[in-house]
Amino acid sequence: xxxxxxxRFVFACAALAFGAGCGYHVAGxxxxxxxxxxxxxxxxxxxxxxxxxxxxxxxxDITREFLSRTRYAILADPAQADAVLTGAISNFGAxxxxxDPVTGRSTGVQVIVTLQLTLTDRRTGKVLYARTxxxxxxxxxxxxxxxxxxxxxxxxMIRVAGDVARSxxxxxxxxx
Numbered sequence: 001x002x003x004x005x006x007x008r009f010v011f012a013c014a015a016l017a018f019g020a021g022c023g024y025h026v027a028g029x030x031x032x033x034x035x036x037x038x039x040x041x042x043x044x045x046x047x048x049x050x051x052x053x054x055x056x057x058x059x060x061d062i063t064r065e066f067l068s069r070t071r072y073a074i075l076a077d078p079a080q081a082d083a084v085l086t087g088a089i090s091n092f093g094a095x096x097x098x099x100d101p102v103t104g105r106s107t108g109v110q111v112i113v114t115l116q117l118t119l120t121d122r123r124t125g126k127v128l129y130a131r132t133x134x135x136x137x138x139x140x141x142x143x144x145x146x147x148x149x150x151x152x153x154x155x156x157m158i159r160v161a162g163d164v165a166r167s168x169x170x171x172x173x174x175x176x
Contacts, residue, residue: 032172033083033128037121039073040066041081045115046088053154054113055089057161062087065165070173081122085168088116090133094153100144111138111156115164119172129172136164 042063047055062085063074078084091114096106113136119129140156 032174033119034121036123037072037082037128039075039081039083040119041075041078041084041122042066043076043078043084043086046086049089049092051089051092051157053157054092054161057157058087058089058115058164061161061165062168065169069169078122083119083121083128085117085119085129085172087118090114090116097139103144105142105144107142107144109140109142109153109156111140111153111160112136113138113160113164117168131168131171134164134167136160136167138163 042059045055045058066072066074075081091112093112095110095112096108097110098108099105100107115131115134115136117129117131117134118127120127138156138160140152142152
């Protein structure tokens with residue numbers, strides 16, 4: 001065996017050894033949800049805060065995320081589904097982060113939303129996924145000039161709902 005062939009053989013063996021133990025896996029292949037689950041219900045979220053918009057957006061955004069990324073049929077009626085994703089908004093806070101030094105008015109706001117989420121196998125009652133105290137944040141700007149003021153809080157809620165939907169579906173698919 002020549003040195004060149006021996007070097008190629010050693011390199012190939014090393015590549016196989018490192019590749020076999022690297023822990024690489026394809027996204028979305030975790031075995032969190034049993035094969036018996038074909039349908040998931042995403043009913044309206046509970047809400048103990050004064051912000052109704054987010055509770056209205058979350059089920060729709062999570063449903064869209066499931067439909068775009070998975071094979072599951074999404075149902076509105078929990079009694080008809082194999083699994084049920086329940087959620088509740090347990091806390092909502094909006095805190096000024098920056099202020100205009102001249103007027104003292106807030107120019108930046110940080111929104112923090114806390115959720116309770118549970119995916120349950122309806123047949124067995126087994127909890128397949130749970131996130132208690134899941135915290136999501138979004139920042140938005142507030143115009144200094146009252147003439148050009150535009151309330152950015154609504155679009156911030158839309159961004160938070162999208163972030164929550166991506167995070168929840170990823171967490172369920174990846175067993176996080």
